[in-house]
Amino acid sequence: MLSPARTSSLGHVPDTRTLRNGAWRVVELITTPVIPADYLDVIAPLRNPTVLRARVEAVRRETPNAVTLELRPGRGWEPHEAGQYIRVGVDVDGVRLWRAYSVSSAAGRSDGKFTITVNAVAGGVVSSYLQSQAERGMILHLDLPTGDFTLPRPRPAKALFLTAGSGVTPVMGMLRSTLHEMPDVVVVHSAKTAEDVVFGAELRDLAAQGRIRLIERHTSADGRLKPADVEELVPDLFERETWACGPGTMLDDLQEHWADADAADRLHVERFRPTVLVAGDGGTVTFEKSGTVVDNPGSMSILEAGEAAGQLMKSGCRMGICFKCVVPMREGIVRDMRDGTITTATEVDGDSVLVQTCISAAAGPCRLGA
Template sequence: MSTTTPRPSGKIALRDRVLRLAETITTPLLPEDYLDIVAPLRSGADLRGRIVAIDPEGPDAATVTIRPGRGWRGHVPGQYIRVGVDVDGVRQWRAYSVTSVAGRADECISITVKAIPDGVVSNHLVRRAQPGTVIQLDQAQGDFVLPDPAPAKILFLTAGSGITPVMGMLRNGAHTAADVVLLHSAPTEADVIFGAELRRLAAEGAIRLVERHTDVDGMLTVDELDDLVPDHCERQTWACGPIGLLDAVEEHWAGRGVAEQLHTERFRPTVISPGEGGTVTFSKAGVTLDADGSTAILDAGESAGVLMPSGCRMGICYGCVLPLREGAVRDLRTGDITVAVPGDGVLIQTCISAAAGACDIEL
């Protein structure tokens, strides 16, 4: 039986010839690559954003205002986004809370970044980045958000840059329908990110603000909560800050029998005590190294010169996932052990997994 293939119409044939010619001229790049240069925020491209402003927020922090591309789907106050930033020729991904009002008239969003010691991306965004820079974006995610309707009484318990998701909630009206107490810790009064804005809200009676300046007052302990916020166990609480503080807060709320009223956001994985460690083999790279039980496989591999995929480095984005061909690894956050036998190819996150004996990674 014979078949007849219909001839393309004149318009389609002409379009195909033009595209083939364009691909020939632009080789080794494709026409889409040049569109990325002249219209990086266009619909259909990978989601990107353009930095339109960088405004200081104290001595070591800045608010970065971004105009996202047409694929941006919006955010819920309290959520975070991952941003991909090229620093010295290397693309680095980090996660930051969205601190702007949802649905701004100018369609921009903002993140507020605290520069941390040795922080490659945070120091770049605070001290080196310039308006006009195009960065990579992911859609907003995270469940550190208020329910609808909001509870009648809320406690925000934050420290350092942990104020950023809460600021996003406050700017979107969290205090308008609830009795809000904010207990925030920072080294000094000048180190309080959004300090002037928070104090203005307190002066207007919109929130009750309790500041703890740790260089003067010492570190906040959960034993002080009964005095600082006597009704804290009656409030739905959103806590964000250093790991040690959150661990203590979770234990305190559980001990009072109100663990279900506590919601926490952890920016960094919890690191457990060193385990047994072991040898790590990167089979395709032909590299074998010794790693202790407290060092993430991602860090151990990079220290040995192995080119490792990575992303947020916090166990959030799954940009570092690789197959575990054989052996055992320990989750640095929970202590859970994952074991693989030959043929399993179990996927692990190398940024939050450490060797728990000999293991073979497919890379």
């Protein structure tokens, strides 16, 4: 009997792997510029570990202005730590917009899923879109979990959580994950009304069980929460490790108050500073490592513009297939030259936004970690 992988007197019998690889290359040639993997991504969008996505499994209304999305991440996902956030990419009117959302579910769920909770923002394109359009089966783009707004080990003996509005989201993830490990927890939360308290029913139930001490402040009746109010409500606050998340003005006041009490090391804050980026046609590209700054017209890829200026850059296929040209974008805005998709990055995003220089052109000022 002839082995299919050996040469006999009847001639060479090709290896089935060679035949399969050859057939795949033929299919790639036929379908270029779209490759077979692109079709597979349409059929099975969660299969590709290099392009991280998630499917919306459920949508739950928390308040009239807040909605929780239960997400099933695809291959390549790495579990989060309680308190961390992820960046979510949503395609709105042909533009991919990225926003950061804290994970609100407990860490390490056995089903592999997690949740984010989106609070409506006045004029917020992404939050408004998800509020009105999110539905089961929708595919979202993801980045891996990040952030250091987390709890230490061992857990604090006395903890205080100060939140306002959607700032309760990461704290809810912490409580759901680690409350059983913390013997003394105070939660002070500020919202416009009792009905506007995100996770209000769950927090009140935890308080009724004696697992937390919950203090609600409703700004429509009580006014904005100030550090002096917190000190009156929680007399031992400087004995507690404190985590605060909410509007920037509130966090600024708290940091100043803790610093004045020589307790700044006991206050941990989480703040997001979104930057509004408007897409144009071309822009300057700054290469961080060399300090080179080049003008990149919208009709030329970043790779070509960089090479023309003498910038050493990695490349491969130059068609957006091999991903050898990928670099981190620290901040800025680029346009995919194939389909016009816009990708943005702000200082908050850091290294998490990766761009392919061979198929991307600047759509405004950009700073690359290359």
